[in-house]
Amino acid sequence: MLLAIDCGNTNTVFSIWDGQRFLCTLRTSTEHQRTADQYFVWFSTLLNHFGIKADIDGVIISSTVPRVVFNLRVFSDRYFGCRPLVVGKPECRLPVDVRVDAGTQVGPDRLVNTVAGYDLYGGDLIIVDFGTATTFDVVDTDGAYIGGVIAPGVNLSLQALHEAAAALPHIDVTKPERVIGTNTVDCMQSGVFWGYVGLINGICERIKAEHGRTMKVIATGGLAPLFQQGTDMFDMFEDKLTMHGLTVIFEHNKEG
Template sequence: MLLAIDAGNTNVVFALVEDGKILSRWRIATDPRRTGDEYAVWLSQLMQLEGYDPKAVDKVIVSTVVPRAMHNLEVLSQKYFGCDPLIAGIAPVDYGMDIDVDEPRSLGADRAVNAIAAHAKYSGDLIIVDFGTATTFDAIDFNGAYKGGIIAPGINLSLDALVSAAAKLPRIAIEPPRTLSVIGRNTEDQMHIGVFWGYVAMMEGLIERIRAEIGRPAKVIATGGLAVLFDDHTHIFDAVDVDLTLEGLAILAERAKAK
């Protein structure tokens, strides 16, 4: 059984995968100081609660954008699962796709893995929108080549910046405005409108510009924790695929096994 680990800036997601199917997934806040032993205690308990035997894991693959977290994840894999982890982007787990940008090595592992999974699942030109600490937009051509993208502040970062810089503004939840009107009648409604609809407008505007630059029809695939929230309030997405990164890791693990 494969354990796929996606270590992002905000959360680390662990998933059990068998025959390409995600059986279960668990999420914990990213903390580079968390040791391999701490991960093992937490993860083994959750696995057993759902009826999975940790001893059944014989392969581990990791994608991370947090280099400081890598060592402890390696310890977890070696000490508790008895194997050296496969690292996305490092032989024998090369991405196996054309990265057509100025600095290919600078492409984040999560974005590369998303591109691999999206090209495997969807046809034609693609735009992947990943809602994380940052919101990224990635353009993948019909051959599966990564052509570039956009990095924007995540909606939580935008809200944190607004609240920290304006002393009188309250902290609000990330949720749709309570009114359909875009003219707020009180401070909290005005903040909800500005943060939420402002973010939707930014997203729709950037996708429209990317599509125009591609010059061909392009499907828009949304992933990440907030994708479902925004999907209910825009028609810009052709599909919402919250497990895209994990599925990309499973594909890479299968390719490495074939080698």
Template sequence: MLLAIDAGNTNVVFAVYDGSRQLGLWRISTLENRTSDEYAVWLTHLLKLRSIRPLDIAGAIIASVVPTATWQLRRLCREHFNCDPLVVGAPNVDLGIEVKLDQPNEVGADRIVNAVGAQLRFPPPLIVIDFGTATTFDVVDDDGAYAGGVIAPGINLSLDALFMAAAKLPKVEIEPVQQIIGTGTVSAMKSGIFWGYIGLIEGLVARIKAEYGERSRKPMTVVGTGGLSKIFHRQTAAIDHTDGDTTLRGLVTIYERNKR
């Protein structure tokens, strides 16, 4: 069995696979001071509920944008699952995708993994929008290579900043709203965040397509992923598909490629 770990700025996601079949999926908040032993106590208990033993884990792969978490997660795999994990971005890991950037090492591991995972379901060229702590727009070109993208503040990050900076504004949850003009503070904030991000999505997608269209005559497919992607599903024509398994599918594929 394979343990796939996606460590983001907000959550760390753990998934166990038997071949291509997912046996379990769990997430825990990202804390820089969380130790490998703390991860182990939490994770082994959840594995036991699915009748999965630590000895059943034969390999592991990690994609992480949090360096302190990476070190602890590698230690978790070595000490509690007796396997040396592949780490996306390490020199010895073959990603199976060309990164057409001036400084390839600057690209977050999650963005590369998304580019790998998305084109397993959708033919390039692609725009992959990942709604996480940051909202990223990543371009996969006609040849299936990573060609760059855009990074914008995430939805919850924007909400937190608004709440912290404005004394009289309450903390609200993001959800689809149909009425643009709010009749109260809360409804006005929900409208601003939701429709503001719709505008962000539609504006950036249109500009990316216009710029990329100079290089290719193929139409670009837009794929939304990440936990908040469902909020915008079918709310805008700019997103063609949503796919919550993009990152994990990419991790499994990269692991299998290196295993071979």
């Protein structure tokens, strides 16, 4: 069985793939100080709790935080006896091309999303991923990653408002009934929700115009369903897009 680890700037998600389906999805906050042994205590406790017997013989990692990879490598080696495949490292081959400026870094999560989107829906895609940052990944006709957009994440925007202005409280994003807020919280919620809807629609329209071909838009990430209530730009919502991409990349590397 494969253990797929998707490490974002806020959360790290572990999922076990038995070849047919994901047996579980476990989430922990991303902290580079966490040791291999700490991961294992947490991981084995939860597997026990859910009654999952997993015979893990492969590990694949995508991490937007380079520093956490060391301890995850030790975790994989010590507890499952295997060397993990790390997306973005030269030894990890991708089934798609990456066409960006020479010498530039691309977030491994964006490459994994590209692979997953192309596997599920073919080329000419925009993938919108709501994480710490909101990313728009553009997938060409042949499945290549050709760039995209990085925007501040929804919670980051709310946090910035709160931290920069003394009179603005910390709030969570929700869909406000009206655009015109009649109190501070409603005004902030409107700014972030409708502002973000405008950002999603505007960026997707401009990407489509620039790309010049019909494109499908796939949304993923925890906040995607919320924004689906404010825009009809998304053609699909894929909850496990990154996890799917990790299984595809693992298989691709086994084949060669």
